[in-house]
Amino acid sequence: MKHATVLTTDLADGLILSPERYDPRRTAHTSGVRLGTVASLSLQALRPASVQGRWRILDTRHATAGFIRCERPPVAALGSTKKVLTPGAVIISRLRPYLRQLGLVDAGLIPDGAGLCCSTEFYVLRSTSTQSIAFLVPFLLSAPVQAALAAGQEGGHHPRFPAELLLDLRIPADRMQRRETDSAAVASAVMEMRRAREVLRALAEE
Numbered sequence: 001m002k003h004a005t006v007l008t009t010d011l012a013d014g015l016i017l018s019p020e021r022y023d024p025r026r027t028a029h030t031s032g033v034r035l036g037t038v039a040s041l042s043l044q045a046l047r048p049a050s051v052q053g054r055w056r057i058l059d060t061r062h063a064t065a066g067f068i069r070c071e072r073p074p075v076a077a078l079g080s081t082k083k084v085l086t087p088g089a090v091i092i093s094r095l096r097p098y099l100r101q102l103g104l105v106d107a108g109l110i111p112d113g114a115g116l117c118c119s120t121e122f123y124v125l126r127s128t129s130t131q132s133i134a135f136l137v138p139f140l141l142s143a144p145v146q147a148a149l150a151a152g153q154e155g156g157h158h159p160r161f162p163a164e165l166l167l168d169l170r171i172p173a174d175r176m177q178r179r180e181t182d183s184a185a186v187a188s189a190v191m192e193m194r195r196a197r198e199v200l201r202a203l204a205e206e
Contacts, residue, residue: 036167039125039133044084046117051078058118060093060101066137068103074114082117083124090136091122094160097149104134108194135182
C-alpha cells in the first residue's frame with residue numbers, strides 16, 4: 001500500500017483526521033470528466049409527517065450489481081425519512097460498498113398512482129442535463145471504481161464512503177464517448193430483466 005503525507009492545510013472540510021480519507025487508492029482514474037459534472041446528488045427528502053398518498057420504499061437489499069428489484073407493496077405511512085426517487089436516477093448505497101448495491105431507477109419500479117422513495121443510505125444521482133446517466137451503472141461497477149470505493153470507506157462497524165469521493169471520481173474519455181450507447185444498453189438490460197421476471201411470474205401462476 002502506498003502512503004501519503006497530508007499537510008494540515010490540506011485536511012478535508014471539518015479538519016477530518018481519519019486516515020481513510022487520504023488513502024491514495026481512493027483514486028480510480030487520474031484523468032477524465034469529474035462525475036459531479038454529469039450528475040448531482042439529489043437531496044429531496046420525504047418525511048413521515050408530510051407523507052401524502054402511497055409510496056413504494058426501496059432499501060439497500062433491493063439493489064444488487066446494477067439491478068433494482070422490489071415487489072414490496074406501496075404504503076401510506078413512513079417510519080423514517082426517505083429520499084424521493086424519479087425514473088432516470090442512479091442510486092448507490094454508501095454503506096458497505098463491496099456489496100455493490102446500486103442500479104438504475106426505471107418506471108417499472110413505480111406502481112400506478114404511487115410514488116417511489118428509498119433509504120437515506122443511498123446516494124441519489126440525477127443528470128445535470130437532459131442526457132441519461134444510465135452509463136454510470138457499469139462505470140460504478142467497474143473494478144477500478146469498486147477498488148476506490150472500498151479504499152474510501154470510513155468507520156468500523158458500518159463502513160461508508162463519503163459523497164465527495166463519489167462526485168470526484170473521474171470518468172475516462174472512452175466511457176464519455178460511449179455514454180449514449182452504454183446508457184441505452186443499460187436501460188434495455190433493465191427492461192429485459194423485468195420482462196423475464198414477468199414471464200416467470202405468469203408461468204408460476206398458471
